[in-house]
Amino acid sequence: MTTSADEAENIDATAAPQAEAVAEFDQQHSTLQRVQHFLHQIPAAVPLIVLVLSIIVFGLLLGSKFFSPFALTLILQQVAIVGITAAAQSLVILTAGIDLSVGAMMVFSSVLMGQFTFRYGIPAEIAIGLGLMAGTVMGVINGVLVAFMRLPPFIVTLGTWQIYLAANYLYSANETIRAQEIEEHAAALQFFGLSFRIGGAVFTYGVVLMLVLVFGLAYALRQTAWGRHVYAVGDDKDAAELSGVQTKRVLVSVYALSGLICALAGWVLIGRIGSVSPTSGQLANIEAITAVVIGGISLFGGRGSILGTLCGALIVGVFSLGLRMAGTDPQWTYLLIGMLIIVAVAIDQWIRKVSV
Amino acid sequence: MTTSADEAENIDATAAPQAEAVAEFDQQHSTLQRVQHFLHQIPAAVPLIVLVLSIIVFGLLLGSKFFSPFALTLILQQVAIVGITAAAQSLVILTAGIDLSVGAMMVFSSVLMGQFTFRYGIPAEIAIGLGLMAGTVMGVINGVLVAFMRLPPFIVTLGTWQIYLAANYLYSANETIRAQEIEEHAAALQFFGLSFRIGGAVFTYGVVLMLVLVFGLAYALRQTAWGRHVYAVGDDKDAAELSGVQTKRVLVSVYALSGLICALAGWVLIGRIGSVSPTSGQLANIEAITAVVIGGISLFGGRGSILGTLCGALIVGVFSLGLRMAGTDPQWTYLLIGMLIIVAVAIDQWIRKVSV
Amino acid sequence: AAQDIGACLITKTDTNPFFVKMKEGATAKAEELGINLKSYAGKIDGDHESQVAAIETCIADGAKGILLTASDTSSIVSSVQQARDAGILVIALDTPLNPIDAADATFATDNFLAGELIGKWAAAKLGDDAADAKIAMLDLGVSQPTVGVLRDQGFLQGFGIELGDPNKWGDEDDPRIVGNDVTAGNEEGGRRAMENLLAKDPMINVVYTINEPAAAGAYEALKAIGREEDVIIVSVDGGCPGVQNVADGVIGATSQQYPLDMAALGIEAIAQYAADGTLPQPTEGKDFFDTGVALVTGEPVDGVDSITVEEGMDLCWG
Amino acid sequence: MDPILQGKKLVKHYGRVVALDHCDFELYPGEVLAIIGDNGAGKSTLVKALSGAVTPDDGEVWLDGKRMNFHSPLDAREYGIETVYQQLAMSPALSIADNMFMGRELRKKGLMGSLLRQLDHKEMERFAREKLNDLGLMTIQNIRQPVETLSGGQRQGVAVARAAAFGSKVIILDEPTAALGVKESRKVLELIQDVKARGIPIVLISHNMPHVFEVADRIHIHRLGKRLCVVKPNECTMSDAVALMTGALDPDHAKAPGSSPGPAEEYLHSL
Amino acid sequence: MDPILQGKKLVKHYGRVVALDHCDFELYPGEVLAIIGDNGAGKSTLVKALSGAVTPDDGEVWLDGKRMNFHSPLDAREYGIETVYQQLAMSPALSIADNMFMGRELRKKGLMGSLLRQLDHKEMERFAREKLNDLGLMTIQNIRQPVETLSGGQRQGVAVARAAAFGSKVIILDEPTAALGVKESRKVLELIQDVKARGIPIVLISHNMPHVFEVADRIHIHRLGKRLCVVKPNECTMSDAVALMTGALDPDHAKAPGSSPGPAEEYLHSL
Numbered sequence A, B: 001m002t003t004s005a006d007e008a009e010n011i012d013a014t015a016a017p018q019a020e021a022v023a024e025f026d027q028q029h030s031t032l033q034r035v036q037h038f039l040h041q042i043p044a045a046v047p048l049i050v051l052v053l054s055i056i057v058f059g060l061l062l063g064s065k066f067f068s069p070f071a072l073t074l075i076l077q078q079v080a081i082v083g084i085t086a087a088a089q090s091l092v093i094l095t096a097g098i099d100l101s102v103g104a105m106m107v108f109s110s111v112l113m114g115q116f117t118f119r120y121g122i123p124a125e126i127a128i129g130l131g132l133m134a135g136t137v138m139g140v141i142n143g144v145l146v147a148f149m150r151l152p153p154f155i156v157t158l159g160t161w162q163i164y165l166a167a168n169y170l171y172s173a174n175e176t177i178r179a180q181e182i183e184e185h186a187a188a189l190q191f192f193g194l195s196f197r198i199g200g201a202v203f204t205y206g207v208v209l210m211l212v213l214v215f216g217l218a219y220a221l222r223q224t225a226w227g228r229h230v231y232a233v234g235d236d237k238d239a240a241e242l243s244g245v246q247t248k249r250v251l252v253s254v255y256a257l258s259g260l261i262c263a264l265a266g267w268v269l270i271g272r273i274g275s276v277s278p279t280s281g282q283l284a285n286i287e288a289i290t291a292v293v294i295g296g297i298s299l300f301g302g303r304g305s306i307l308g309t310l311c312g313a314l315i316v317g318v319f320s321l322g323l324r325m326a327g328t329d330p331q332w333t334y335l336l337i338g339m340l341i342i343v344a345v346a347i348d349q350w351i352r353k354v355s356v
Numbered sequence C: 001a002a003q004d005i006g007a008c009l010i011t012k013t014d015t016n017p018f019f020v021k022m023k024e025g026a027t028a029k030a031e032e033l034g035i036n037l038k039s040y041a042g043k044i045d046g047d048h049e050s051q052v053a054a055i056e057t058c059i060a061d062g063a064k065g066i067l068l069t070a071s072d073t074s075s076i077v078s079s080v081q082q083a084r085d086a087g088i089l090v091i092a093l094d095t096p097l098n099p100i101d102a103a104d105a106t107f108a109t110d111n112f113l114a115g116e117l118i119g120k121w122a123a124a125k126l127g128d129d130a131a132d133a134k135i136a137m138l139d140l141g142v143s144q145p146t147v148g149v150l151r152d153q154g155f156l157q158g159f160g161i162e163l164g165d166p167n168k169w170g171d172e173d174d175p176r177i178v179g180n181d182v183t184a185g186n187e188e189g190g191r192r193a194m195e196n197l198l199a200k201d202p203m204i205n206v207v208y209t210i211n212e213p214a215a216a217g218a219y220e221a222l223k224a225i226g227r228e229e230d231v232i233i234v235s236v237d238g239g240c241p242g243v244q245n246v247a248d249g250v251i252g253a254t255s256q257q258y259p260l261d262m263a264a265l266g267i268e269a270i271a272q273y274a275a276d277g278t279l280p281q282p283t284e285g286k287d288f289f290d291t292g293v294a295l296v297t298g299e300p301v302d303g304v305d306s307i308t309v310e311e312g313m314d315l316c317w318g
Numbered sequence D, E: 001m002d003p004i005l006q007g008k009k010l011v012k013h014y015g016r017v018v019a020l021d022h023c024d025f026e027l028y029p030g031e032v033l034a035i036i037g038d039n040g041a042g043k044s045t046l047v048k049a050l051s052g053a054v055t056p057d058d059g060e061v062w063l064d065g066k067r068m069n070f071h072s073p074l075d076a077r078e079y080g081i082e083t084v085y086q087q088l089a090m091s092p093a094l095s096i097a098d099n100m101f102m103g104r105e106l107r108k109k110g111l112m113g114s115l116l117r118q119l120d121h122k123e124m125e126r127f128a129r130e131k132l133n134d135l136g137l138m139t140i141q142n143i144r145q146p147v148e149t150l151s152g153g154q155r156q157g158v159a160v161a162r163a164a165a166f167g168s169k170v171i172i173l174d175e176p177t178a179a180l181g182v183k184e185s186r187k188v189l190e191l192i193q194d195v196k197a198r199g200i201p202i203v204l205i206s207h208n209m210p211h212v213f214e215v216a217d218r219i220h221i222h223r224l225g226k227r228l229c230v231v232k233p234n235e236c237t238m239s240d241a242v243a244l245m246t247g248a249l250d251p252d253h254a255k256a257p258g259s260s261p262g263p264a265e266e267y268l269h270s271l
């Protein structure tokens, strides 16, 4: 048996030159297929195109009122909070999870920042730090339940959503801290509400934070080992584990980061609404998930780009503002956004299906 | 080569008697393990035990007030609508889907039944039939998008939820139809609100419908080919397709049935609240999913029993009423139900893990 | 010209009949005056973010005036300030802002007074039995929005119960209160809350409800156990179904508000302001323009002013 | 003799990959046809196209002289074509019996069956147990145990048993012995002979040359998405077959075995 | 000589199934140890216990004379144990290069790498391409293509290449050739010889007896969750080995090959 290696060599030697292209015979591609293939290569391309199209359409419909630097940057401002929570949501969804508690973590963190400052007289800067820590802790609780107790993320965050929200109401005693008071005693809380102008365009620091966060995360996901591990965990957790990824650590880090980002969103929220109100952000979950979904990240994990999420949030922002300016009944807006979700994902699916 | 069969026979013949128990060497089981194994065999056992325990605990805490036929049947009445929508949700979740539109389908169907009767003067019985058909159609739309367009159920129903709900508000023009009017002109709409007594216990026909539905579905899932196919599709859709299940047809049938059941829930809703109100049922989604999850049906599909869902809905009912009777702040109820979700699923997971 | 005058109506939701009616009133008046009105609303009660976005849209849109029923009365203040800085007249409808002078004017019902009226009526109706009444309090939501708190506390004050913190419901320790429960202001919530409290004490004989849909739900719960005849239900709103329910004896008395008036007056004020810059003035002795509240009941009692059901029907909305 | 199952110029693209490139295929009544070929050559795709599991982009499938249009495996099954796919088609949480009867469940006799559509679990379990015993899968003790509790080999056994039990016209086996031990593999080969003896033709995909040369009547050699040639085991050596499928040998040179050593020894040397 | 990798009385239960039943195991420096056994005998579980993928309920794992406590495959990898698992551990949506370096990514030199932790994609791709070429997997043209676009055999090749490239102390291969064609299987066997020549011991699980007898120095026969015996390929025939692992033969009778025919022919007859 062991003497047969020589003969085998011969066969292999002759086989090699011809056996090169088993799976890749060339073929002519139609233009359509080439477009699909291109779109498939860049996961954020579809939402980006939809975004540009919708800006153009509303621009044509509404004219200069919409197509002004003021209105366009207004969209950015309106989208900032959704964009930030959607960034957190994207991370979690990339690991094949879902975080229903983003809104609750956001509002509870903002309430903690406010109450720490005003109830206990802690300096605002420290209170903010504590609030960010609290958000992280809430995220870690989610992460530990998911990673170590191996509970499904949907269920864990369905539970903690209710828990954090109830805790938020109980702790805050439903008290709102008024904007005027904050302005006077703890302006740092409103930092992200400050704005600067470039021409007619108005940017708040909240918008800047959103952009920095999204591009920073995009870099981390693409260019660092941690990012590759996030994708691997979402793709196939068991396989990632076997090929040497510390899946538990990755999961906890993702949920913790999600909590931290939501706490940041809470801080931005104070800046945006001026006051600290325990009843804000009730729709943040749905809005964040909607942005992620329209942005083309797969709910099954491991596929998609956080830049897509940014586009998704902006698309919703453009539609909302555009339809509002057009004077559409709000219910029609909801109806159209419902359709937008389905259509966006259907296009995405079509691209994936045809060009593998 | 072909002459070797005889020799092979010999080996096999000698091998057979000893090779019987490759995978099943016996071992001693501890009592705990045996309990786990038993619980694993009957998927509804855990929620049933939790249910019985929670009734006992609240009974001990609150005494005869809680442990009366009146209070206990009150729980059934309060749970009827959630139980029915949760049954619809269970079907969908068993196919590894999720139906976020159950609440919207329910309330829209009830509005259609009412408006058909009062706006167009259609006899109530026919209006009810049309409403049930409308619910089915909404379900079919979900099903077609999921089965034929191959879109993820979460996204499809996230979209249709908003669409159906917006349609509901637009169509109804937010008008409520008063209970007294319905009673006078279209008593059939309130049929499921009628009640009968057995001793101190009060049952509505809505409760009866819930029980009939749940047990009927349990029979269908366990004893008919359709039921086995529902499980197979949820377990592994591709495998089911390859082994000869018409997965698309099964999926559409499940979503259609879900729509029909939600429309029935809409009818029951009219009976319960007396009137037709387009703003009802806003929490029906979360409540239905909560019941399913506590009832031990896996969100990944293919595992669990609809009887568990019934127990899940009852557990939430027992907790809500019990805590309220104990005078707890409503906020604490949410917090405790949040914890209940996590604990129930953790126990379930533990049983699955240890006893495979 | 009047066509250039843009106005915005921003309500808490566009699903609650109260706001639907408000929108109808505003739309009718705007058409009459030739004002270009756009309406916005939150998606659910408490959806503050959508209201902020709506105000920003109005600013971008170059509107002359905004009519606002705020979901979050103090958080909205900074957005309102932005609008006022942009030269827009902001009128708070129904719900005063916190502080009240954050808006240029407030056209509202006195919700505390509305509660007080039904409280007094219920106490008078019971007479001596008021001393050992068993009261169920069906409130709006766990987050305790101000409107709900004002009505609740007004009712208790009117009934003669000592308040705890008047900015909060549920902290009273009067034994006559069987309990508080939340209804989300709809029928389903009303019925469930009533059932819960009945399970706690089946002998409840006074039911305060946040609004008429909740009252209708509570009635169904009472009917189911056959106690609908011997319980007094009081409510606030004065919508047509609600007043009809007073006529049918479902609700004993309700405090009627006038959303149509609020909206129509608001639009007129905007037209006025656009024409010559005059600001609307508050009612004498109050810091807001009181659009009035009236107790509607079929069984008037001494010491509480009320209007009849017929009068109520003429004035009702929704 | 006309082929019983035939593929004509079948084409299937997966995005940029051409898995089938105008591939022809013929299966004659009563024969065992083996398909061999390199990894990724398109063997599994070919049998999927024949059994309705994928719809070819182009080309035709003929069964018994009639043009077929299979849209799902169920369509093909209704014509008596049973397939064991390479990735086993099993529902892990369902029992062995449920899996064997998936899509063709037996209903109870009488009213319970016709009206209430109740399944005849007993009968299905009896039948399943019998078929598994035929295959020598005695190690499975509980026919109600979920498939996920079986080892990979046991699962493959169940899949083969299902195909053998229900196939009436053609049975297709895609690498049925890949996960099996020596003894179980032998049982499967025996089963193939049994089925053939019942007159049912079989398509067998395998990388195991001794198995192929033992049971096949003809060998379809697949390369680069199409049929390269068809050889007979007694006219071709194993090493020639391997050389053909890897492209080391041209089909024209393979037709003269003549002086070469017997197939078995030759193969062993080529290993 | 002391064993380099040793398992002592390893026990692993899966619910009611005992996958490992006080199983012993020894791997000596520089040798190729094959593990053979029936389906479900517990072979995969054994190597998973040795490589940290499952934590045994009882028993000890020793490496180089030191007691180890592996909690994950990463732990084992840090000690130089590389494993190709039976169910391949790949992330389908990630590229071949990403998969090869999963968990041990290379960072860029300089500030970008240390501060911003940027990966050196170029270097990783170069390395991956090189290793695949060594294995003769020339058919993979684009090292950036997602693993899901590869055929089963190509995937297995990538997994083996990864293990061979990074294993410094022990390499474990669980059925590395199951999905491979003849040519690729041959390459893997050659690779095993190469690795052995580099002095790294190998554990090989396979159902393919000729492969096992070709490359193994010793054969661990696994049965019913434990080691039945260890034989040497030149002291035992293939059919005896098969008889042992199926329980047809007692270990005590197997030790006298004497008059039996050569291993190859014997095996062919047993097929």
Ligand SMILES: Nc1ncnc2c1ncn2[C@@H]1O[C@H](COP(=O)(O)OP(=O)(O)OP(=O)(O)O)[C@@H](O)[C@H]1O
Binding pocket: A022, A023, A356, D014, D017, D018, D019, D037, D038, D039, D040, D041, D042, D043, D044, D045, D046, D086, E149, E150, E151, E152, E153, E154, E179
């Ligand atoms: N569902 C799919 N999506 C994308 N590509 C696919 C799919 N199925 C097969 N392919 C590709 O088509 C080609 C042929 O695959 P196929 O599975 O038919 O090969 P095979 O001959 O069965 O190989 P093996 O011997 O490894 O099983 C391969 O390049 C494979 O990557």
Ligand SMILES: Nc1ncnc2c1ncn2[C@@H]1O[C@H](COP(=O)(O)OP(=O)(O)OP(=O)(O)O)[C@@H](O)[C@H]1O
Binding pocket: B022, B023, B356, D149, D150, D151, D152, D153, D179, E014, E017, E018, E019, E037, E038, E039, E040, E041, E042, E043, E044, E045, E046, E086
């Ligand atoms: N994750 C698991 N959960 C439950 N049972 C398992 C699991 N993994 C293995 N088993 C069981 O443990 C036993 C041993 O399995 P193992 O995979 O080690 O066998 P094997 O010898 O590798 O078989 P094969 O040759 O088929 O790969 C089998 O009965 C199997 O069903």
Ligand SMILES: [Mg+2]
Binding pocket: D043, D044, D045, D086
């Ligand atoms: Mg194949």
Ligand SMILES: [Mg+2]
Binding pocket: E043, E044, E045, E086, E174
């Ligand atoms: Mg194995």
